[in-house]
Amino acid sequence: xxxxxxxDMDAFFVSVEEIFDPSxxxxxxxxxxxxxxxxxxxxxxxxxxxxxIHSAMPLRTACQRCPHAIFVEGHPDRYRDYSAxxxxxxxxxxxxxxxxxxxxxxxxxxxxxxLLGPPLRSAHTLHETMKAETGLNCSIGIATxxxxxxxxxxxxxxxxxxxxxxxxxASFLAPLEVRRIPxxxxxxxxxxxxxxxxxxxxxxGLSEADLEARFGKWGLALAGKAQGLDAGGWxxxxxxxxxxxxxxPKSISHEHTFDHDxxxxxxxxxxxxxxxxxxxxxxxxxxxxxxTIQLKLRYSDFTTITRAHxxxxxxxxxxxxxxxxxxxxxxxxxxxxxxxxxxxHASGFSEEQGQLSLIDGGRAERWRQALxxxxxxxxxxxxxxxxxxxxxxxxxKERVQENPAALPGSGPRKV
DNA sequence: TCTGGGGTCCTAGGACCC
DNA sequence: TCTGGGGTCCTAGGACCC
Numbered sequence: 001x002x003x004x005x006x007x008d009m010d011a012f013f014v015s016v017e018e019i020f021d022p023s024x025x026x027x028x029x030x031x032x033x034x035x036x037x038x039x040x041x042x043x044x045x046x047x048x049x050x051x052x053i054h055s056a057m058p059l060r061t062a063c064q065r066c067p068h069a070i071f072v073e074g075h076p077d078r079y080r081d082y083s084a085x086x087x088x089x090x091x092x093x094x095x096x097x098x099x100x101x102x103x104x105x106x107x108x109x110x111x112x113x114x115l116l117g118p119p120l121r122s123a124h125t126l127h128e129t130m131k132a133e134t135g136l137n138c139s140i141g142i143a144t145x146x147x148x149x150x151x152x153x154x155x156x157x158x159x160x161x162x163x164x165x166x167x168x169x170a171s172f173l174a175p176l177e178v179r180r181i182p183x184x185x186x187x188x189x190x191x192x193x194x195x196x197x198x199x200x201x202x203x204x205g206l207s208e209a210d211l212e213a214r215f216g217k218w219g220l221a222l223a224g225k226a227q228g229l230d231a232g233g234w235x236x237x238x239x240x241x242x243x244x245x246x247x248x249p250k251s252i253s254h255e256h257t258f259d260h261d262x263x264x265x266x267x268x269x270x271x272x273x274x275x276x277x278x279x280x281x282x283x284x285x286x287x288x289x290x291x292t293i294q295l296k297l298r299y300s301d302f303t304t305i306t307r308a309h310x311x312x313x314x315x316x317x318x319x320x321x322x323x324x325x326x327x328x329x330x331x332x333x334x335x336x337x338x339x340x341x342x343x344x345h346a347s348g349f350s351e352e353q354g355q356l357s358l359i360d361g362g363r364a365e366r367w368r369q370a371l372x373x374x375x376x377x378x379x380x381x382x383x384x385x386x387x388x389x390x391x392x393x394x395x396x397k398e399r400v401q402e403n404p405a406a407l408p409g410s411g412p413r414k415v
Numbered sequence: 416t417c418t419g420g421g422g423t424c425c426t427a428g429g430a431c432c433c
Numbered sequence: 434t435c436t437g438g439g440g441t442c443c444t445a446g447g448a449c450c451c
Contacts, residue, residue: 012451032419033419037419038417038418038419039418039419039420040418040419040420041419042419042420042451055451056418056419056451057416057418058416058417058418058419059419060416060417060418061416061417061418064416100450100451101450101451102451103451104451182449182450183448183449183450184449185448185449185450186448186449187447187448187449188448188449216425216426217425217426218425218448249422250422250423250424251421251422251423252421252422253420253421253422254420254421255419255420255421256419256420257419257420292443292444294444294445302417302418304446305445305446306444306445306446307444307445308443308444308445309444310442310443310444341419341420343420420451421450421451422449422450422451423448423449423450424447424448424449425446425447425448425449426445426446426447426448427444427445427446428443428444428445429442429443429444430441430442430443430444431440431441431442431443432439432440432441433438433439433440
């Protein structure tokens with residue numbers, strides 16, 4: 001029998017902002033951007049939630065619900081820093097810690113009783129240590145599976161601890177809404193409601209065969225989740241010993257939503273080139289080469305298309321990404337419509353570089369050296385210090401020169 | 416409710432090969 | 434040349450998570 005903690009930081013981004021500006025404490029605070037910008041809420045303080053504000057809500061809606069709320073841009077580097085501190089605290093309690101995202105983690109506490117006491121006691125100690133060492137509140141769910149631990153930390157919020165004792169999983173889950181199951185979103189919830197399944201207990205009452213007939217493979221997974229089982233069964237894996245083969249990212253992408261929809265080809269190309277440079281930069285940082293380049297366009301009416309192209313040889317060079325994404329743009333953009341969002345996505349990674357690229361083999365090495373030099377300059381002087389020329393073009397260039405903040409991605413970053 | 420940005424995983428159809 | 438079946442790769446779209 002395992003003992004799993006799911007540790008979830010309370011209103012993480014807001015709480016970190018409060019450390020840097022204590023005057024925010026207790027006030028309705030919204031992290032995500034200005035109140036009149038295109039964008040959504042990344043995190044809301046508990047005071048803001050009282051006005052009906054929640055994450056993923058459009059900023060403009062949040063502003064309508066609470067005009068006197070304080071809107072702040074996020075600080076991703078601060079969150080990464082505090083996430084690392086959280087990780088450090090957790091490692092004092094178990095060597096088996098898995099950060100599931102920037103603000104939550106699974107900790108395998110199996111076998112720590114002799115050292116740290118029974119689960120409720122060690123959770124209490126962890127809770128206090130977290131507050132003392134990071135200044136942040138967290139909620140802790142304790143259970144025999146990751147799934148139930150996660151659902152119970154959710155029920156423990158804010159700033160609480162909830163222990164689902166072994167054997168009580170089914171009775172804990174039964175009264176909860178199906179939406180509480182991780183992986184059940186709006187669509188699945190609606191589908192389940194349409195056949196009269198409202199609560200996890202209802203779901204647990206259906207047979208595997210029934211669920212499979214209705215939802216296919218996903219139905220089988222759902223049947224397991226309704227029992228509180230992790231994906232691979234109950235006792236199966238012991239997380240960090242079965243070394244994660246999925247080392248490193250599987251895709252790297254950047255996208256940008258314009259303040260105003262546009263049909264200006266120069267602006268689109270300049271933005272795309274800039275996004276491509278950021279993707280290429282990150283490919284080099286990870287020592288990865290991508291074979292598939294995908295363009296994403298979202299029109300004013302919010303219809304979204306993606307168009308992909310696979311290269312004969314993988315690449316990590318700016319101009320390959322810029323050229324291929326530019327071709328995809330011109331081949332697929334319906335010019336009757338104006339564009340709200342443009343993005344580029346790289347996948348199909350390998351660690352080796354391709355023999356061919358748009359540049360012939362002899363010059364490839366010099367290119368690599370030049371790119372390394374620009375990477376270093378950007379490290380030292382900032383992202384906008386160096387550009388390959390194609391990143392800036394036409395009208396857009398003028399705007400950028402007058403106002404560096406006009407360049408997507410420069411200035412304070414959104415979360 | 417006028418809807419971000421970064422990811423992961425899944426499905427489904429068609430091409431192509433044996 | 435009245436036509437099966439499987440495997441793999443590629444592409445497009447969508448659900449979901451934080």
